[in-house]
Amino acid sequence: MEKISKPTEIKHQLGHMEVDHYHYTVGLAGERFFTALREEGKLLGARCESCGVTYIPPRIYCEECFAELDEYVDLGLEGEVRSFTIARIDRDGRPLDPPEIRALISFGEDTTDLLHLLGEVEPEEVYIGMEVEAVLKPKREREGKVTDIRYFRPIK
Amino acid sequence: MREVSIVGIGYTSFSPVTPDLSWKELMFEAATRAYADAGIDPRKDVQSFITCAEDYWEGFSIFDEFTPDQLGAALRLMHTVAGDGLLGLANAYMQIKTGLFDIVVVEAHSKISDLLTYEDVLMLAFDPIYEAPLGGHPHYLAGLEMREYLAWTGTTEEECAAVAVKNKWNALRNPLAPYGAAIAREDVLSSPYLFAPLKKLEIAPLVDGAIVLVLAEGELARRLTDKAVLLEGIGWSSESPWVGTRLPDARYARLAAELAYAQAGITNPIQEIDLAEVDDRFAYKELQHLEALGLARPGEAGQLLLEGAFDLDGQLPVNLSGGSLGMGDAVEAGGLQRALEIILQLRGEAGARQLPDPEVGLAMSWRGLPHGSGAVAIFRREA
Numbered sequence: 172m173e174k175i176s177k178p179t180e181i182k183h184q185l186g187h188m189e190v191d192h193y194h195y196t197v198g199l200a201g202e203r204f205f206t207a208l209r210e211e212g213k214l215l216g217a218r219c220e221s222c223g224v225t226y227i228p229p230r231i232y233c234e235e236c237f238a239e240l241d242e243y244v245d246l247g248l249e250g251e252v253r254s255f256t257i258a259r260i261d262r263d264g265r266p267l268d269p270p271e272i273r274a275l276i277s278f279g280e281d282t283t284d285l286l287h288l289l290g291e292v293e294p295e296e297v298y299i300g301m302e303v304e305a306v307l308k309p310k311r312e313r314e315g316k317v318t319d320i321r322y323f324r325p326i327k
Numbered sequence: 328m329r330e331v332s333i334v335g336i337g338y339t340s341f342s343p344v345t346p347d348l349s350w351k352e353l354m355f356e357a358a359t360r361a362y363a364d365a366g367i368d369p370r371k372d373v374q375s376f377i378t379c380a381e382d383y384w385e386g387f388s389i390f391d392e393f394t395p396d397q398l399g400a401a402l403r404l405m406h407t408v409a410g411d412g413l414l415g416l417a418n419a420y421m422q423i424k425t426g427l428f429d430i431v432v433v434e435a436h437s438k439i440s441d442l443l444t445y446e447d448v449l450m451l452a453f454d455p456i457y458e459a460p461l462g463g464h465p466h467y468l469a470g471l472e473m474r475e476y477l478a479w480t481g482t483t484e485e486e487c488a489a490v491a492v493k494n495k496w497n498a499l500r501n502p503l504a505p506y507g508a509a510i511a512r513e514d515v516l517s518s519p520y521l522f523a524p525l526k527k528l529e530i531a532p533l534v535d536g537a538i539v540l541v542l543a544e545g546e547l548a549r550r551l552t553d554k555a556v557l558l559e560g561i562g563w564s565s566e567s568p569w570v571g572t573r574l575p576d577a578r579y580a581r582l583a584a585e586l587a588y589a590q591a592g593i594t595n596p597i598q599e600i601d602l603a604e605v606d607d608r609f610a611y612k613e614l615q616h617l618e619a620l621g622l623a624r625p626g627e628a629g630q631l632l633l634e635g636a637f638d639l640d641g642q643l644p645v646n647l648s649g650g651s652l653g654m655g656d657a658v659e660a661g662g663l664q665r666a667l668e669i670i671l672q673l674r675g676e677a678g679a680r681q682l683p684d685p686e687v688g689l690a691m692s693w694r695g696l697p698h699g700s701g702a703v704a705i706f707r708r709e710a
């Protein structure tokens with residue numbers, strides 16, 4: 172193969188792959204989760220009685236036994252930090268100051284964990300097992316989105 | 328029982344950028360070399376072609392329709408696997424094993440330098456309702472998993488840093504690896520905490536390149552070449568896509584390995600496997616994967632690494648190619664990049680990093696963030 176050896180002779184064409192117009196269906200379990208969050212300020216999970224597992228976010232099926240799930244339970248707004256990371260750059264590689272603290276929040280032994288952010292805490296103060304509570308947006312600002320939870324903060 | 332062998336390998340250089348060649352030309356170059364290596368004519372001898380790709384990496388949709396011509400596959404049987412190269416290899420294995428075909432070609436490539444917004448595209452792999460709206464740089468998930476892996480196993484940050492030191496050093500002996508470097512553990516530990524405890528030098532940089540493998544039925548393989556390498560087993564597994572449902576134990580790797588070991592008749596992997604190439608796109612993943620594969624007991628991979636067990640002259644050399652930390656993260660070509668090193672070693676063609684007499688090698692891939700799926704392939708040198 173004869174190859175190009177002069178960089179000035181290399182040609183590119185800029186393109187744009189348009190992918191930002193979707194209408195994502197939240198589904199049956201998502202309706203329950205986001206309605207409870209928006210209207211009542213509650214976090215719901217879906218319970219599989221036979222496996223003894225509660226899923227948050229809720230789903231209409233159990234990934235262990237494949238049962239259809241229709242039992243929703245209020246998990247409360249308090250949990251603990253299962254793991255966390257201090258993110259110091261944003262998606263474009265720019266430094267984040269203050270950094271973002273991202274965490275997996277556990278709502279108990281038999282419950283799957285929720286990915287979210289921590290706030291009102293310094294990075295060096297966070298530890299695995301730290302007890303935290305959800306800080307919700309005021310009801311009039313809630314839209315039925317995962318960002319209706321602003322972040323989780325340490326329980327004083 | 329029909330056997331499956333690798334009879335041809337072809338690959339381009341691996342480079343952070345390849346501004347002169349289009350992705351199709353990269354594939355053509357690797358394919359041409361693979362067919363020459365196997366001594367076959369793709370227009371006459373190959374019965375089935377398999378490519379591995381993901382539309383978003385390529386920048387256009389319905390990738391599979393764009394692949395036949397540059398592989399010599401026009402008007403022939405072909406399909407695309409939307410996943411890592413080892414999954415394509417698994418498809419080829421089954422096609423030959425079942426007797427459907429005798430010669431099958433597998434291709435995977437990366438032209439990821441064409442993508443100007445890698446992080447944005449990677450973020451599109453996150454759940455659009457529950458995860459993506461939280462924003463951020465997608466690598467934060469690796470920082471989350473790393474911290475939990477360390478807490479679970481007692482593995483230390485020093486041990487994770489040592490993975491990057493080893494693999495970048497190994498890469499210095501691999502002419503195909505652009506990210507080789509002689510660095511000290513201190514260099515890794517003092518590189519910025521981007522997603523603490525994950526550090527900058529523990530993240531594999533991206534790379535371009537293409538790999539093509541030619542597979543043949545065992546008896547035919549022996550007639551075609553005297554350097555056939557047996558593919559004795561291949562397994563794969565997908566865990567829950569929900570980050571909060573998975574544990575930091577890479578169960579996908581364990582389940583994939585169990586299937587591959589059973590097919591290959593391996594009962595004691597530590598004793599029977601001579602070298603391994605495992606996904607290391609984030610340094611801690613190498614240790615986590617080695618434990619999941621049964622090549623170290625849980626929590627012991629880091630200590631074994633510090634003792635030299637996974638070095639070139641250790642009891643189980645790991646990522647002699649340099650891994651992804653040394654060769655670069657070739658997206659869906661990552662699994663074939665791992666397999667390539669095993670095949671080169673078993674053929675005795677690994678140059679300055681050649682092991683004396685390896686018989687059995689393992690290649691393992693992970694699909695990457697944010698998911699928990701992987702594949703394992705076991706290769707054996709012909710007796």
Ligand SMILES: [Zn+2]
Nearest residue numbers: 219222233236
């Ligand atoms: Zn169940």
